[in-house]
Amino acid sequence: MKSATTFLMFQGQAHEAIEQYQQWFTDLEVIQIEYMENSQQVAMATLQLKGLKLMVNDSVIQHNFSFTPSTSIFLECESEEEIKNLVNQIEESGQALMPLDHYGFSKKFAWIQDRFGVSWQLTYS
CATH class of the missing domain: 3.30.720.100 (Signal recognition particle alu RNA binding heterodimer, srp9/1)
Known part of the structure; x- marks a missing residue:
């Protein structure tokens, strides 16, 4: 490979x-x-x-599918400010699948699907 x-x-x-x-x-x-x-x-x-x-x-071929939230890009942010800014920007025209919050496994975590359908998981520990 x-x-x-x-x-x-x-x-x-x-x-x-x-x-x-x-x-x-x-x-x-x-x-x-x-x-x-x-x-x-x-x-x-x-x-x-x-x-x-x-x-x-x-794609030059139209498909009846797009992105699925179960496949996402996982980002580890360096600061609380960075995660808040990114979440606000991505969520602006997208949607929060898990809004920015403390979920136990991370001090700050959000799962956002952008307006194109791509999912982003963001964390700040």
Whole structure:
């Protein structure tokens, strides 16, 4: 096996999602991005966030499924301020599956699904 990478398949929103994620996560790096001919649809992009490699694309085939909350990106925040800011930004146009709170296993934890359907678990211990 050469590598293992998280793959996020969008249906026409990949470019918009990448731009949004760059705003939320200032250290998100776009390693490479290719667009489909004459469009803003992402043929393939490679992103890096805190050592996590993400591949992103727009499917050329419409599917009857999207992201599921049971698969999520887990982020360990460095401060209470950081987790509050990220939760507020992601939740703004998304929805809280578990609102920011103390759940026993973490001083501060939230599980948020963003407006694109991608789920993010955030913790601050």
